[in-house]
Amino acid sequence: MEKGKNKQSRRKFISKTVPAALGAIGGVGLVAQSCNTTEEEEKVSLLTPDGQLVEVNKSSMQPVSPAEARKGIPGKQFVMVIDLSRCKNARKCVTKCQKMHDLPPEDEWIKVFLMQDSSDTAPYWFPKPCFHCNQPPCVKVCPVGATYKRTDGLVLVDNERCIGCKFCMTACPYSSRVFQWKEPKETNFADREYSPETSTPHKVGTVGKCDFCPDMIRQGKLPDCVSGCPNGVIFFGNKKEDIVSNGTESFRFSELIHDRAGYHFMAELGTEPNVYYLPPVDRLFDYEKGFNNLTDEQVEFYKKSIVKKH
Amino acid sequence: MNLNPKSAKMLDYFASQMVKVSKPGIFWLAIATVFIIGGFYALIVQIVEGHIVTGMRDNVVWGIFIANFIFFIGISYAGALISGILHLLRVEWRTPIIRIAEIITVISTLIGPAYILLCMGRLDRLHHLALFGRIQSPIIWDVMAITTYLIGSIIFLYLASIRDLAALRDYPFKSKWRNKIYTILAIGFNGTPKQNRYLDRSLDIMSAIIIPLAILVHSVLAWIFGMTLRPGWHSTIFAPYFVVAAVFSGTGVLIIALWIFRKYYKLESYITKIHFNYLGIILMILGALYAYFTFSEYLTSWYGSETWEMEVLYKLFNPNEYWWWFFFAAIIGVVLPIIVILIPKFRNINSITAVSVIAVLALWVKRYLIIIPTLEAPLLPLQDMRPEYIHYTPTIIEWLLTFAGVALFCVLFFLFSKFMPILPVVKADEGNYAELRKTVLKRIVKEKMKETEIKESEKMKDL
Amino acid sequence: MKNLCKHILILGLIILFGMGNVFAQKAKKKTTRVGVAYFKSDTKIETLVATLRVKEKRYIPLNDAVLTFYSVSDTLKVLLAKIRTDENGQAIFALANNSKIAKDSTGLMAFVVEYEGNSLLKDAKRKITVKQAGLEVSFFQKDTIKFIEIEAKTADPNTQAAPINNLKIKLYIKGTFSLLNFANEKTDKNGIVRVEFPIDMPGDTLGVLTIVAKIEEDDVYGTVESRGEINWGIPVPLVKEKQRGLGDTDAPLWMVYTLITLLSAVWFHYLYVIFMIIKIKLAKL
Numbered sequence A: 001m002e003k004g005k006n007k008q009s010r011r012k013f014i015s016k017t018v019p020a021a022l023g024a025i026g027g028v029g030l031v032a033q034s035c036n037t038t039e040e041e042e043k044v045s046l047l048t049p050d051g052q053l054v055e056v057n058k059s060s061m062q063p064v065s066p067a068e069a070r071k072g073i074p075g076k077q078f079v080m081v082i083d084l085s086r087c088k089n090a091r092k093c094v095t096k097c098q099k100m101h102d103l104p105p106e107d108e109w110i111k112v113f114l115m116q117d118s119s120d121t122a123p124y125w126f127p128k129p130c131f132h133c134n135q136p137p138c139v140k141v142c143p144v145g146a147t148y149k150r151t152d153g154l155v156l157v158d159n160e161r162c163i164g165c166k167f168c169m170t171a172c173p174y175s176s177r178v179f180q181w182k183e184p185k186e187t188n189f190a191d192r193e194y195s196p197e198t199s200t201p202h203k204v205g206t207v208g209k210c211d212f213c214p215d216m217i218r219q220g221k222l223p224d225c226v227s228g229c230p231n232g233v234i235f236f237g238n239k240k241e242d243i244v245s246n247g248t249e250s251f252r253f254s255e256l257i258h259d260r261a262g263y264h265f266m267a268e269l270g271t272e273p274n275v276y277y278l279p280p281v282d283r284l285f286d287y288e289k290g291f292n293n294l295t296d297e298q299v300e301f302y303k304k305s306i307v308k309k310h
Numbered sequence B: 001m002n003l004n005p006k007s008a009k010m011l012d013y014f015a016s017q018m019v020k021v022s023k024p025g026i027f028w029l030a031i032a033t034v035f036i037i038g039g040f041y042a043l044i045v046q047i048v049e050g051h052i053v054t055g056m057r058d059n060v061v062w063g064i065f066i067a068n069f070i071f072f073i074g075i076s077y078a079g080a081l082i083s084g085i086l087h088l089l090r091v092e093w094r095t096p097i098i099r100i101a102e103i104i105t106v107i108s109t110l111i112g113p114a115y116i117l118l119c120m121g122r123l124d125r126l127h128h129l130a131l132f133g134r135i136q137s138p139i140i141w142d143v144m145a146i147t148t149y150l151i152g153s154i155i156f157l158y159l160a161s162i163r164d165l166a167a168l169r170d171y172p173f174k175s176k177w178r179n180k181i182y183t184i185l186a187i188g189f190n191g192t193p194k195q196n197r198y199l200d201r202s203l204d205i206m207s208a209i210i211i212p213l214a215i216l217v218h219s220v221l222a223w224i225f226g227m228t229l230r231p232g233w234h235s236t237i238f239a240p241y242f243v244v245a246a247v248f249s250g251t252g253v254l255i256i257a258l259w260i261f262r263k264y265y266k267l268e269s270y271i272t273k274i275h276f277n278y279l280g281i282i283l284m285i286l287g288a289l290y291a292y293f294t295f296s297e298y299l300t301s302w303y304g305s306e307t308w309e310m311e312v313l314y315k316l317f318n319p320n321e322y323w324w325w326f327f328f329a330a331i332i333g334v335v336l337p338i339i340v341i342l343i344p345k346f347r348n349i350n351s352i353t354a355v356s357v358i359a360v361l362a363l364w365v366k367r368y369l370i371i372i373p374t375l376e377a378p379l380l381p382l383q384d385m386r387p388e389y390i391h392y393t394p395t396i397i398e399w400l401l402t403f404a405g406v407a408l409f410c411v412l413f414f415l416f417s418k419f420m421p422i423l424p425v426v427k428a429d430e431g432n433y434a435e436l437r438k439t440v441l442k443r444i445v446k447e448k449m450k451e452t453e454i455k456e457s458e459k460m461k462d463l
Numbered sequence C: 001m002k003n004l005c006k007h008i009l010i011l012g013l014i015i016l017f018g019m020g021n022v023f024a025q026k027a028k029k030k031t032t033r034v035g036v037a038y039f040k041s042d043t044k045i046e047t048l049v050a051t052l053r054v055k056e057k058r059y060i061p062l063n064d065a066v067l068t069f070y071s072v073s074d075t076l077k078v079l080l081a082k083i084r085t086d087e088n089g090q091a092i093f094a095l096a097n098n099s100k101i102a103k104d105s106t107g108l109m110a111f112v113v114e115y116e117g118n119s120l121l122k123d124a125k126r127k128i129t130v131k132q133a134g135l136e137v138s139f140f141q142k143d144t145i146k147f148i149e150i151e152a153k154t155a156d157p158n159t160q161a162a163p164i165n166n167l168k169i170k171l172y173i174k175g176t177f178s179l180l181n182f183a184n185e186k187t188d189k190n191g192i193v194r195v196e197f198p199i200d201m202p203g204d205t206l207g208v209l210t211i212v213a214k215i216e217e218d219d220v221y222g223t224v225e226s227r228g229e230i231n232w233g234i235p236v237p238l239v240k241e242k243q244r245g246l247g248d249t250d251a252p253l254w255m256v257y258t259l260i261t262l263l264s265a266v267w268f269h270y271l272y273v274i275f276m277i278i279k280i281k282l283a284k285l
């Protein structure tokens, strides 16, 4: 018996980088009962995904500086698992992402493709964010290091450094990048301080893409596409902990990938994505369900562009 | 060491041409100016409104700006490779060609990179290249290579012009500013044996170094495309392919320029059929090489028939998409020059020039076909409802800027021909400038005397 | 007579319609629903989380509405707090040993959360009863096998703690975003659950794992949570920052050297030629 002997060693680095998000609960009652806590520092109470009520200084929710955003959250390696058997093109991930990142309806950082591998195989819906590749071609070619790879696996873009050469857009084999062709519209994020972690406010003449919502991650929250999906298609987690979650279910990442034959999309390109797919077997929905919330024109278009004729 | 009276005569001829602009000259100059102004307007629109005014969108992120960029850097090869090689080989007939070739190099190396700048979303952050440059990026290689190349070409052009500059310095122009500039630029060159030795050595060094440099510049340019995982770009032969295509188009432009200046300055006795024939043969050989590369490139990707490669090929071979352009760029633009130059019956100054024009146009189209179809065929299906995101069409802004570039090229060329004789006048072995000065002065004195004689005789008559 | 009939008819219709309108208005009032749950966190902070939802097509959270919390016993109904709901429709009340809260002899607490409603929304209320419980997480090793032990006890400060048996305990490993369930067991008669430690889970750099034990939405005890940390996980080293590579800030060395060699070779010749030009200048007559 060595009961409690090993109880030492708090994770110091976490308490540094995830400020107050998971510790420091003292005085919750105060906050919860009275909403006006203007005295002292402004506080915000948050409910963590595991049901813990925590209180966070408002300032710690401010986006981190571009320099800080280059470092990455220590001890993490973020992965996403997308279960193709559950997707029916509900497009909530797309709209949630657009809301979160202040994007116009036509700019999609996560896209849902209708795929068919060959004319005899079954079509399926294919949500595709940026893969946050471990060997990212986009990062290799950037002349100024405006797009960069972090230790936690994220590939981010610093829109204050980007010169808009668009080389990364040609280098990314997965069409993940979106250019800001014109001055962004006035929005409620306009007065926000820019951070590569929030990717807002957008800057004209620079490149944007899915960022895995690092600002949410820092608060211990799942990215918006994950929590937004009504069918629990997208799982997200820290590969180092081997846990992924879609907000309601949690799995061991390795088991999920092993049992459900998870794969990399176009693994042959050698980009080593951090996004895994579970093949569309035993589907929850027929793929044609995905046409429900589309206009006729869109359905027509999808059907036309689905198989490439040669 | 006696002065060649022919040189003196030539200098005299050019000097008189340099100070005046003929009527057709003014006409063409005006047209070019209109185009340049149009380009300037387009530039302002693009800066104010953002890149939304171009036809480029998220899939086709590079459009004709990049095609122009490759095109101009390509024709800059004329000077670098041709004059470099001809100089090193001491080819007899090179003299009338070399100056024009070198000017093409410098001007197109100046204009080409401007198109890259036009393609950049944030011109105001150009200094970031110096602040945060990462040498892993082919763009940085390109920036370094092109700057080095430009400086090298300028040095080369300057060295090859020193003798003429010295001659011009000693030529009595009416406007004194010319002589002042020439005096500064000629840095006291007087054709002494020592100076000649230094100059020749420098010329040899520069022409030797400019050749590998030019090859490197175009390879780096090709690698911008070759390094990406895109069908139609990710090819190992892209660097030599680009180099050959570049020399091909460079030679074409050189022939066209020779033809124009021959006409405009009436240089029929200096630029003869021999020059066109020799250059035509070079053009033909390069055309064959280029055709070989094209064939090899498309044959391999067609034979392998990888899905994505086929996607691009399908676009190129589809009559509703790019087939006719491809037909022109890869077949007409190569086969026609080869046939015309190969068969002696067809071979004359005008026909060689005409096929050069075709070759140059074909090469521009080829650059377009390298860039756009590949970008229109991304690896993932193109499921976008916006037609302009699927198919690229250059906008009027892009065309205006393209034509402005061509016009600027012509105008700069023209201006240069007003500043320097378009052909090298003074040969290396005849450096007696004092002598030259004497001959010219003698001629002028003689003319003056004649004039006064005539006047006086007229006066006498009147009386 | 006819006229009178007509008038009565009209009057009747008006009244009918008016009544109808009133009914209609009443019928238009939307249904609301209050849900209450009791939480006790690892840090022993007890909260009542009340959620207010309004029925549209389905129930959606209603924010910025006031919920009233009462403590009730057989005879008394004491006002505890009025709290506004947040954007998730939640109002959170912390018990914090509030002396106003009444308990019966068995330690049972009863609360009522009420929503008053307004002209558009119906009122709603919900009652909840809870007994305070506590969980204790500890670890021990027997031979080579590592165990987690959970002890469930009542936790009324006024009475002696007693073990709770036959209580469902869920065991989780804490992740960054979620809890990973690895065991569900019922307590034995001593209120104890013993589970083998999941030794194949990766921990942090030191192998530290956080085990979360939970009583979840129990009818009597609500949700009670307790945590324990131990370094029995597999240590995962930190990623080393920055090597040289194509995708990193610094280029591979061969690339640096090649570039320097090429550039200096060319520029050396340029400088030499410029030197020559200077010599030409100096050699003028």
Ligand code: SF4
Binding pocket: A129, A130, A131, A132, A133, A136, A137, A138, A139, A155, A171, A172, A173, A174, A175, A176, A177, A209, A271
């Ligand atoms: S998916 Fe594209 S943009 Fe994302 S990391 Fe990979 S290469 Fe870069």
Ligand code: SF4
Binding pocket: A141, A142, A143, A144, A145, A146, A147, A157, A161, A162, A163, A164, A165, A166, A167, A168, A169, A206, A207
């Ligand atoms: S567009 Fe911006 S992020 Fe992309 S390669 Fe150029 S500078 Fe880097």
